[in-house]
Amino acid sequence: MSMIRDSGLDDRTDLSALNVEREAQMSAALVRCAAGDRRALQMIYDSEAPRMVGVARRILFRHDLAEEAVHDAFVRIWHGARGFDPARGSALGWLYAVVRNRALSIHRNEHRYDPADHNADDVAPDHALAGLPETSALRKCLEQIERPRRDVLVLAYVYGMSHGELAGRLKVPLGTVKSWARRSLLTLRECMG
Amino acid sequence: MTDHLPDDREIDMFAADYVMGLLDPAAEAAADARLETDPVFYSAVNSWRKRLADFDMSAAPITPTAQLWQRIAQSTKADRSAAVPAGMRGAMRGATLWHNLRFWRVTGLVATAAAVIFAVLAIGAISTSKHLRRDLVALAQRKPVYVAVLVSDQTREVGAVVNAFANGRVELIPLKAIDVPPGRALQVWTLWDRIAGPKPVGLTTQSRALVLNLDELPETAADQLFEITLEPEGGAPTGRPTGPIRFKGNTAKVL
Numbered sequence: 001m002s003m004i005r006d007s008g009l010d011d012r013t014d015l016s017a018l019n020v021e022r023e024a025q026m027s028a029a030l031v032r033c034a035a036g037d038r039r040a041l042q043m044i045y046d047s048e049a050p051r052m053v054g055v056a057r058r059i060l061f062r063h064d065l066a067e068e069a070v071h072d073a074f075v076r077i078w079h080g081a082r083g084f085d086p087a088r089g090s091a092l093g094w095l096y097a098v099v100r101n102r103a104l105s106i107h108r109n110e111h112r113y114d115p116a117d118h119n120a121d122d123v124a125p126d127h128a129l130a131g132l133p134e135t136s137a138l139r140k141c142l143e144q145i146e147r148p149r150r151d152v153l154v155l156a157y158v159y160g161m162s163h164g165e166l167a168g169r170l171k172v173p174l175g176t177v178k179s180w181a182r183r184s185l186l187t188l189r190e191c192m193g
Numbered sequence: 194m195t196d197h198l199p200d201d202r203e204i205d206m207f208a209a210d211y212v213m214g215l216l217d218p219a220a221e222a223a224a225d226a227r228l229e230t231d232p233v234f235y236s237a238v239n240s241w242r243k244r245l246a247d248f249d250m251s252a253a254p255i256t257p258t259a260q261l262w263q264r265i266a267q268s269t270k271a272d273r274s275a276a277v278p279a280g281m282r283g284a285m286r287g288a289t290l291w292h293n294l295r296f297w298r299v300t301g302l303v304a305t306a307a308a309v310i311f312a313v314l315a316i317g318a319i320s321t322s323k324h325l326r327r328d329l330v331a332l333a334q335r336k337p338v339y340v341a342v343l344v345s346d347q348t349r350e351v352g353a354v355v356n357a358f359a360n361g362r363v364e365l366i367p368l369k370a371i372d373v374p375p376g377r378a379l380q381v382w383t384l385w386d387r388i389a390g391p392k393p394v395g396l397t398t399q400s401r402a403l404v405l406n407l408d409e410l411p412e413t414a415a416d417q418l419f420e421i422t423l424e425p426e427g428g429a430p431t432g433r434p435t436g437p438i439r440f441k442g443n444t445a446k447v448l
Contacts, residue, residue: 019250035336037360041269045262050254057255067261074265088235093242096249097212104214131251138247156213157248163215185209192244 019092022047027091033081041078048095055096056103058128059160069103076102104160123169125154141191148172149180153188156181201233208237212245340447341419343440352440353421355405357413367400371421371439378426382434384418385410391420396428417444 025047032040049070056066056073076098084094129150132139142150148170155161155169166177210216211224227234337356344351353367365381373379381395381403394405407413420441422434429435 019246032360035358035360036362036364037358038266038269040360041265042262045265049257049261051249051252053255053257053261054252055249058252063255066255067257070257071261071264071268075268078269083229088232089239090243090246092250093239093246096246097242100214100249128248131253132247133251136247136251138244153213154248156215157245158252160214181210181213181215182206185206185213188244189205189209 023090023092026095027086030077030081030084030091030094031086033078034084041074044077044095045074052096052099055099058158059100059103059107065106066103069106070099072102072106073099100160107160108162123155123159125151125158128154128158137192138188141188144191145184145187149184152177152180153184204234205237205241208234209241212238212241337447339413339415339417339444341417341442341444343419343421343442345440346438353400355419355442355444357444361407361412363394363405363407363413365395365403365405365419365421367402369400371400373398373400373423376426377436378424378428379439380422380424380428380434380436381405382420382422383407383410383413384420385414391418391434393428393432396424398426413444415444415446418442419444 026044029040029043029047033044052070052073053063053066056069057063060066060069073095077095080098084091129139129142132142142153145153151170152166155166161169163174163177163181166181167174170177172180207224211221216224224234224238228238336358338359339355339357341355341357342351343353343355350369352369352371353365355363355365357363371379378396378398379400380393381397382391383394383405384391392410394407394410395403397403418441420434421439422429423436423439424434425436
């Protein structure tokens with residue numbers, strides 16, 4: 001591990017290297033979806049569905065709702081694949097943006113918040129941060145941001161919390177949450193380039 | 194007090210909030226629209242997606258239930274090109290599809306593409322401007338490798354187009370309602386080798402968009418004949434065309 005780091009050749013991890021290959025595969029699959037190739041849609045499913053359910057589950061807390069979000073996402077992917085331009089954007093970024101968008105939509109519009117669904121242990125910003133690879137630039141940069149400000153980003157992105165929900169959970173005024181979010185994002189951008 | 198940020202910084206923060214999912218619904222809708230038209234914003238969004246991607250990539254995978262793919266397959270079946278598996282013939286009865294609103298809704302995009310291609314053909318009859326044809330085909334965004342225009346020998350009317358895509362998908366899009374008497378069916382054939390003779394590649398009881406099954410055949414090539422014949426329901430019993438040819442045409446490479 002340290003050898004790789006010390007070599008200075010590449011800051012990224014094996015996970016990232018794997019993602020480069022996945023990125024190429026998903027990009028090609030999306031182009032095929034745009035041409036109406038249903039096998040390509042299934043290929044995306046076979047490759048990404050479990051992780052997509054994992055992403056949606058963190059936002060929705062319930063497995064059935066997470067599957068609902070992934071279902072909706074695939075319908076969108078199929079019909080919207082032509083909107084993806086492999087020359088301009090990341091395929092994985094696009095795919096997961098669709099999944100998060102659908103999950104957030106269910107979370108905000110349809111899912112009546114039920115405390116019974118919500119295990120306090122489910123929302124663990126530290127856990128989400130610890131789940132990032134040690135060499136992840138995102139992780140390194142987040143760790144440079146102080147605690148409550150950093151949590152705003154993790155809770156918003158990973159758990160899909162709105163400004164209002166963040167204010168409630170962190171017990172600070174809405175304006176403070178917004179200012180923390182903005183400053184953290186600026187720091188992150190500064191740090192990650 | 195926060196200083197007023199320069200414009201590019203402002204765009205970047207808007208993109209960040211968008212990717213984070215922190216915008217209110219109205220602002221999010223505005224961002225969705227802007228994404229289509231503003232390359233600077235698009236690029237900022239793409240950068241933020243990449244910066245935050247590790248969060249998604251490190252989510253613990255959860256195996257979905259077996260039903261999930263089935264539901265997705267079902268929901269995407271009536272897709273934009275109205276892909277219908279060969280062998281679904283006779284599934285619809287009563288009013289023809291051409292009077293069926295739902296059919297048009299589902300095939301809206303195909304209809305648009307077909308209309309554009311039809312326009313190409315209509316204009317092509319007057320002036321064979323290849324540039325215009327290329328532009329309009331590109332407009333339709335179908336990007337097939339080969340297109341065959343199926344024409345009636347008797348009336349010279351255009352009845353359908355066949356689009357062959359680079360991935361092997363071949364589809365037939367009707368441009369004209371074809372009367373199919375009860376107990377009869379329309380069968381689609383292709384002739385890629387005169388010695389082997391025409392091979393059946395699709396069957397339907399109604400004029401409708403079809404995905405043709407050429408899996409067993411060599412890759413579709415230029416100047417390959419496609420034709421539609423009227424056959425008994427269930428297809429020509431001999432495996433060769435037996436009924437009258439309604440429409441036929443040869444593939445041409447799309448420029």
